[in-house]
Amino acid sequence: MAESDDEYVQDISDDEVEAHQVTRGAGAGSRATGQGSRGAGWEVTRTWENVVEGADGTISSTVEGLLEAGKRKRLLKDTTPLQRGIIRHLLLVLDLSTAMSEKDLRPTRYLLTLRYTKAFITEFFEQNPISQLGIIGMRDGLALTLSPLSGNPNDHISNIHKLHEQEPKGQPSLQNALDMARAALFHAPTHTTREVLILFGSLLSSDPGDIHATISALVSSHITVTIIGLAAQVAICLTLATRTNSSLPPSQTYNVALNEAHYRDLLMRATTPPTTPHSTAHDSGIKSSLLMMGFPSRIVDPSPTLCACHSRPTRGGYLCSRCSSKVCSLPTQCPACGLTLILSTHLARSYHHLFPLRNWREVSWARASRPGQRVCFGCQTLFPERPASVRLQSTSGGQSHDRMSLATSRSQPQPPKAAHTNSANKDGVSESGRYECETCERFFCIDCDVFAHEVVHNCPGCQSREGLLGSVTRNVRGETEVLVEGVAG
Structure with missing residues (x-):
């Protein structure tokens, strides 16, 4: 038996070395595997050879699609309030x-x-x-x-x-x-x-x-x-x-x-808080418990004083709402009385875990062709134009799919619109590059979709109080009456 790797290689016959060569392509692969049962051949494939070129002869559109698919895969998750x-x-x-x-x-x-x-x-x-x-x-x-x-x-x-x-x-x-x-x-x-x-x-x-x-x-x-x-x-x-x-x-x-x-x-x-054994946050069987917290304001002393948390002289800090002990930073627990000290913004930043922002739906070219939303509502970036090769499919009923009655109460969940659930591939990527909020019906790009769901956890269209929920067209005494149901927010 050989005592080193070099001697082992020297002991291999020429046929075995040729049978184990790494090759590329179908012809080379068949040549390597055709040496009989003495060896096996491996075929190395290059992933970039499988990338499909776009209409302009480049792969930039395909690469952008892969990046967008990765972002959507990270965003699409269960948004049930738990x-x-x-x-x-x-x-x-x-x-x-x-x-x-x-x-x-x-x-x-x-x-x-x-x-x-x-x-x-x-x-x-x-x-x-x-x-x-x-x-x-x-x-x-x-x-x-x-x-x-x-x-x-x-x-x-x-x-x-x-x-x-x-x-x-x-x-x-x-x-x-x-x-x-x-x-x-x-x-x-x-x-x-x-x-x-x-x-x-x-x-x-x-x-x-x-x-x-x-x-x-x-x-x-x-x-x-x-x-x-x-x-x-x-x-x-x-x-x-x-x-x-x-x-x-x-x-x-x-x-x-x-x-x-x-x-x-x-x-x-692991940064997302775990769910409790209860099913949903709206379960009436959940027993709530009260927790005492303090919301102190920041102070600046004219001369340095010792803090209760580190025993170091500092001028700025926060005074405990219960015992007036001084702490350096929040959130923390008062070293003297044990009261939890936080700011109101800390609770606000934790609120989105209980009621997460719903996933935005993909917009088809038929839905994107409506006038008035040619730019992203968040960053004002121009949306891509519809390619000439894409033909809009006519739906039965004309514009009845785009206009739905909102006469029902806002407290009840609205059913999804038939014309909106279109043309999303398995990765959840919109063919038109647009994503729509179900509440305010505004169009956003993929970057604003990521920013809204991962950073601000709020919809810009709903928060701006400019998102029109919709309109109902009906015929009353021979006259057409447009009823504006309300403004989002």
């Missing part, structure tokens, strides 16, 4: 073992995880301003507190920066990390969620005891665990995610990242 826990206590567990040195995710799993973690922290507090976050690391069979539970993203990001000076080392220990997470979440209030998110890159766990007993303790403490794997699916991770999330399918609690983009999507998915 009761969610918007006050969260989340512990992020990072794998700092030697398995994170692998380079299957560029540049390495370790460096990519640190970069995505900083982006996750920023997005987490942007979507959950009244929540708490903590970070735990797994290295050398131990669990380390990298950043305690806090509502200040700057502290967490600065602690993550320190990890760049260290190298992955040893083996991870899921049991020690889960025990530390359970101890940190033990005193969390009952009105908050208790969550653990694990970024696991190893295929084993060095545990000092029975991890199944730890899992049972997590279930009794109502702590949910979500895992993102970086190598392959591990049996104990699947058991952990399944037992702590009995009401959710495993596909929502344990996933393995396929590439860098998929890894980021899985991580950013």
Whole structure:
């Protein structure tokens, strides 16, 4: 037997080397596989050869379509109003073992995880301003507190920066990390969620005891665990995610990242608050509970005074509404009396999770041909013109599909319009490049669609109070009367 790779290659015959050559094209592939049963041939295909050219002879339109399909795929999600826990206590567990040195995710799993973690922290507090976050690391069979539970993203990001000076080392220990997470979440209030998110890159766990007993303790403490794997699916991770999330399918609690983009999507998915065991937010059987909060105003002292949170002299700060203790930043919990201190804007930024903005529908060329909306209502960008090769299909009833009666009460949901549900491919991309809000019936481009659903979480047409809901045309005593039903907003 050969003792090195070079000697092994030298021992292969010429026929076997030719049979295992990487070829391209049908002819070359058949030549490689035609060597008999001694070897197998591989055929490499280039994806850009399958790109279809547009009418102008370029692939720019096809590339734009692929980009638009990616944006729509990210936007199209369930917008059913659900009761969610918007006050969260989340512990992020990072794998700092030697398995994170692998380079299957560029540049390495370790460096990519640190970069995505900083982006996750920023997005987490942007979507959950009244929540708490903590970070735990797994290295050398131990669990380390990298950043305690806090509502200040700057502290967490600065602690993550320190990890760049260290190298992955040893083996991870899921049991020690889960025990530390359970101890940190033990005193969390009952009105908050208790969550653990694990970024696991190893295929084993060095545990000092029975991890199944730890899992049972997590279930009794109502702590949910979500895992993102970086190598392959591990049996104990699947058991952990399944037992702590009995009401959710495993596909929502344990996933393995396929590439860098998929890894980021899985991580950013955790920024959305989890649903409660109840079905919908409008369920009359839900028992509401009152939570006392303080809304202090910012003050500036003429001379520096000590704050109650860090014991550092500062001039600016906020006074607790109950005990008048001074804190540096909001949201936080008063160190003296324990009152939750937030701003009204923090609640406003969490409101869209309970009542998300509905997905906008695609607009067909027949619908887009109506006059008056040639530019995007949000950014005033000109919409593309209808190609000459596209022929408008006539619908029975003339314009009856475009004009629907709005005489019913606004409190009742309106049925979708027949002429509007047209020509959306499997990716949800509009053939006309237009997307319509069902309430104000304004047209928007894909960029405004992304901005409205991911940043502002409101429709510009509805908020501007200029979106005409519609009109009803009827014949009263031989005269045509147009009834304007109302203005959106």
